Amino acid sequence: xxxxxxxxxxxxxxxxxxxxxxxxxxxxxxxxxxxxxxxxxxxxxxxxxxxxxxxxxxxxxxxxxxxxxxxxxxxxxxxxxxxxxxxxxxxxxxxxxxxxxxxxxxxxxxxxxxxxxxxxxxxxxxxxxxxxxxxxxxxxxxxxxxxxxxxxxxxxxxxxxxxxxxxxxxxxxxxxxxxxxxxxxxxxxxxxxxxxxxxxxxxxxxxxxxxxxxxxxxxxxxxxxxxxxxxxxxxxxxxxxxxxxxxxxxxxxxxxxxxxxxxxxxxxxxxxxxxxxxxxxxxxxxxxxxxxxxxxxxxxxx
Amino acid sequence: xxxxxxxxxxxxxxxxxxxxxxxxxxxxxxxxxxxxxxxxxxxxxxxxxxxxxxxxxxxxxxxxxxxxxxxxxxxxxxxxxxxxxxxxxxxxxxxxxxxxxxxxxxxxxxxxxxxxxxxxxxxxxxxxxxxxxxxxxxxxxxxxxxxxxxxxxxxxxxxxxxxxxxxxxxxxxxxxxxxxxxxxxxxxxxxxxxxxxxxxxxxxxxxxxxxxxxxxxxxxxxxxxxxxxxxxxxxxxxxxxxxxxxxxxxxxxxxxxxxxxxxxxxxxxxxxxxxxxxxxxxxxxxxxxx
Numbered sequence: 001x002x003x004x005x006x007x008x009x010x011x012x013x014x015x016x017x018x019x020x021x022x023x024x025x026x027x028x029x030x031x032x033x034x035x036x037x038x039x040x041x042x043x044x045x046x047x048x049x050x051x052x053x054x055x056x057x058x059x060x061x062x063x064x065x066x067x068x069x070x071x072x073x074x075x076x077x078x079x080x081x082x083x084x085x086x087x088x089x090x091x092x093x094x095x096x097x098x099x100x101x102x103x104x105x106x107x108x109x110x111x112x113x114x115x116x117x118x119x120x121x122x123x124x125x126x127x128x129x130x131x132x133x134x135x136x137x138x139x140x141x142x143x144x145x146x147x148x149x150x151x152x153x154x155x156x157x158x159x160x161x162x163x164x165x166x167x168x169x170x171x172x173x174x175x176x177x178x179x180x181x182x183x184x185x186x187x188x189x190x191x192x193x194x195x196x197x198x199x200x201x202x203x204x205x206x207x208x209x210x211x212x213x214x215x216x217x218x219x220x221x222x223x224x225x226x227x228x229x230x231x232x233x234x235x236x237x238x239x240x241x242x243x244x245x246x247x248x249x250x251x252x253x254x255x256x257x258x259x260x261x262x263x264x265x266x267x268x269x270x271x272x273x274x275x276x277x278x279x280x281x282x283x284x285x286x287x288x289x290x291x292x293x294x295x296x297x298x299x300x301x302x
Numbered sequence: 303x304x305x306x307x308x309x310x311x312x313x314x315x316x317x318x319x320x321x322x323x324x325x326x327x328x329x330x331x332x333x334x335x336x337x338x339x340x341x342x343x344x345x346x347x348x349x350x351x352x353x354x355x356x357x358x359x360x361x362x363x364x365x366x367x368x369x370x371x372x373x374x375x376x377x378x379x380x381x382x383x384x385x386x387x388x389x390x391x392x393x394x395x396x397x398x399x400x401x402x403x404x405x406x407x408x409x410x411x412x413x414x415x416x417x418x419x420x421x422x423x424x425x426x427x428x429x430x431x432x433x434x435x436x437x438x439x440x441x442x443x444x445x446x447x448x449x450x451x452x453x454x455x456x457x458x459x460x461x462x463x464x465x466x467x468x469x470x471x472x473x474x475x476x477x478x479x480x481x482x483x484x485x486x487x488x489x490x491x492x493x494x495x496x497x498x499x500x501x502x503x504x505x506x507x508x509x510x511x512x513x514x515x516x517x518x519x520x521x522x523x524x525x526x527x528x529x530x531x532x533x534x535x536x537x538x539x540x541x542x543x544x545x546x547x548x549x550x551x552x553x554x555x556x557x558x559x560x561x562x563x564x565x566x567x568x569x570x571x572x573x574x575x576x577x578x579x580x581x582x583x584x585x586x587x588x589x590x591x592x
Binding site: 016018019020022023025026027029030032033034035036037038040041044051093096097100101106111112114115116117118119121122123124125126128129130131132133134136138139140141144145175179180183184187188222232236238239242243257260261264265270273274277278280281284285288 | 337344359442443459526544559566570580
């Protein structure tokens with residue numbers, strides 16, 4: 001280090017209040033509108049409160065009730081089942097598409113890449129409108145196509161069908177998420193050393209082998225980011241359900257976020273809703289902590 | 303063209319195999335292209351149809367391209383308001399969050415102070431917690447402040463969410479900047495404030511523009527904050543307006559389609575214009591409580 005750098009560092013060190021002044025405005029927003037409310041959620045969860053009545057301290061009663069609440073438990077189970085559609089299917093599809101797109105100078109490669117990401121960028125409400133129409137039992141493109149192919153027996157009321165609604169919503173989720181995973185993976189592939197592929201080719205490896213032994217190990221950090229992000233998306237899905245099924249038919253597609261919203265803002269069980277929020281947040285933080293730590297450990301183990 | 307080589311076959315056969323391979327690849331890509339893009343296109347076309355035409359076939363073009371649905375959605379169904387509201391919310395969120403994130407990211411990256419690590423850790427919490435963790439007390443806080451059902455009820459929480467990520471993002475970028483640049487400007491007599499705005503920021507536009515595009519799209523697409531904290535139709539943003547509009551006109555699909563297209567269009571335009579920033583933002587391993 002030269003002399004000027006030293007004095008520079010010293011100057012910064014001496015003015016003690018400066019860093020705090022730089023941070024203060026951002027911190028105030030964060031403190032007032034996120035941190036304080038987060039702490040309050042925790043506090044609310046120990047009270048019986050309608051939002052306008054007096055608060056009554058009830059200890060852990062809300063949490064005890066959660067364990068017996070069929071709607072909540074169904075919702076939680078649905079969140080977990082959604083992981084298949086939010087995480088596993090999109091990642092598998094994205095890996096296949098990455099293999100197809102990344103190793104060739106295909107004509108129109110960028111058109112494909114850009115368009116596959118479109119569904120992820122769109123507001124979820126638009127996605128909801130599009131798919132409600134696709135699934136429309138009477139004149140939706142899906143059923144009319146099936147009928148015109150002579151498969152009228154397969155035409156179903158999709159989102160209104162007890163046995164199919166969950167899968168129908170899940171397919172929308174996969175449709176939204178795969179483009180995100182693909183974009184992530186395509187960026188990762190660019191980092192992989194070309195010589196690894198050349199070496200694999202010299203050994204006579206086919207594309208399948210290259211995908212498994214060069215591409216996937218090469219984008220492992222991207223895969224773990226995709227895992228964490230899509231996991232979280234599955235555990236906190238709200239918009240998608242709100243604009244397609246609102247949890248129905250029955251409680252086939254109910255999720256914890258929707259049950260939280262219903263309790264907090266429609267049936268005025270604020271304390272109980274807060275308990276749902278605490279449990280949901282705890283699960284999300286635990287899973288992300290676990291996944292992030294694991295992937296970090298793996299990378300260090302290399 | 304670079305194609306995985308098939309080993310020890312006659313040139314003729316390997317060429318045929320390659321051709322089949324390429325066709326298969328295009329076939330798969332096309333299927334995904336069609337399932338992703340065609341739904342949006344058919345919705346846009348459906349907006350030009352009459353209800354009768356729509357029932358007759360999803361993939362046909364209308365005989366007469368009716369602008370009626372679009373005009374009615376824009377004027378009578380208030381999508382002009384919704385659009386204006388989305389702009390009124392998104393612009394201040396992006397501008398203010400950008401400035402605040404640059405400032406706090408700078409402090410965390412390049413200044414030494416006792417609480418640096420602790421405070422930064424608390425900021426990270428803001429990236430990790432989902433909206434559900436604070437949406438309920440946030441609603442009552444805004445009611446108490448008298449801000450419920452105003453633009454501020456959307457703008458202020460969105461800034462709060464954005465600056466958590468922005469602080470993290472700008473800190474990473476500033477920390478990776480060459481020290482020589484900063485040192486040299488200090489010699490020229492710049493104070494900390496001038497170093498930031500005259501030296502660092504002009505060299506950080508790549509990171510800043512990416513961050514702003516992310517702020518914009520998060521705010522523009524937000525649903526829950528707007529749903530919970532506003533109730534007047536006159537305040538609704540595009541996504542919220544569309545959700546309620548869909549509820550009112552469930553039977554009139556061409557009308558809903560026109561509304562959905564109006565909501566989708568700005569997003570598509572912004573996405574196509576700022577594709578690089580989108581890709582960069584998404585691929586930098588961003589975790590965000592969206």
